[in-house]
């Protein structure tokens with residue numbers, strides 16, 4: 148897609164948007180796969196934080212190959228070198244963060260609000276991520292905040308801990324990343340852990356975003372498959388009545404054919420049994436997106452970009468192209484996925500029944 152075609156598509160999306168508020172419910176405030184958040188404030192530059200000595204360069208629209216995800220750099224390399232390539236890429240994407248970086252991304256494609264998803268590493272404890280995230284982003288209502296529970300909080304204490312965090316940081320959602328946090332959903336202990344997290348989220352009125360699929364770049368190679376849909380289906384989702392969003396449509400790390408034949412049928416089954424489940428579009432290729440759009444009601448799909456690992460404007464273009472290829476009503480579906488579903492989940496207060 149050349150630069151002019153990209154700009155035209157983004158302009159059309161903006162026309163459809165009109166005065167609607169657009170949401171991206173899957174962005175990471177920091178690099179979460181390899182490094183804990185180690186940023187310092189850029190001197191003389193409000194709202195900009197850096198982890199390297201490189202100069203910040205605002206993102207811009209360029210020509211793009213939207214099928215690039217079929218051959219990510221390093222995919223053919225030996226696993227050892229591949230891990231190194233992923234680490235270097237991640238550090239490059241996250242050389243800077245902060246409200247300025249995200250505002251620049253959002254301005255390019257008309258996104259108004261994002262949900263920030265921190266992810267606790269396996270051996271991480273304490274509140275450093277929450278503190279840093281809220282110090283950097285807490286001033287603006289463009290940024291909604293999620294919480295990731297450290298492993299050293301026992302299951303019985305999660306509810307009380309979550310209550311304290313929600314009150315202190317104005318948290319809206321719970322992020323669960325079984326691979327990065329090291330929760331093995333292939334065994335009962337891991338399932339018990341996630342069910343405790345869900346029960347606590349329900350008590351504290353938090354929505355849930357859970358990673359769905361493999362996590363091929365995970366530091367702990369044992370943990371790559373902890374979050375696959377075959378494991379997610381063993382969780383008792385009726386523990387929670389708050390909305391639960393399965394990230395990446397449960398398809399992260401799968402090729403088109405395998406996702407279509409193996410993952411999507413399980414996801415459809417889960418969605419039939421549980422009305423409060425939905426999925427986000429982050430890191431899914433156009434062909435698979437189009438297939439998902441045809442199989443699922445657009446009321447159960449939310450836009451997610453996985454920024455800054457993926458560029459937000461490229462993710463929105465993929466959504467656009469995926470919808471164009473599908474049999475969905477373009478404008479209605481676009482507004483559902485980018486706006487109306489997120490409003491229903493994140494902005495409409497639940498009416499408490501007595």
Ligand SMILES: [Zn+2]
Pocket residue numbers: 173175453
């Ligand atoms: Zn993510």
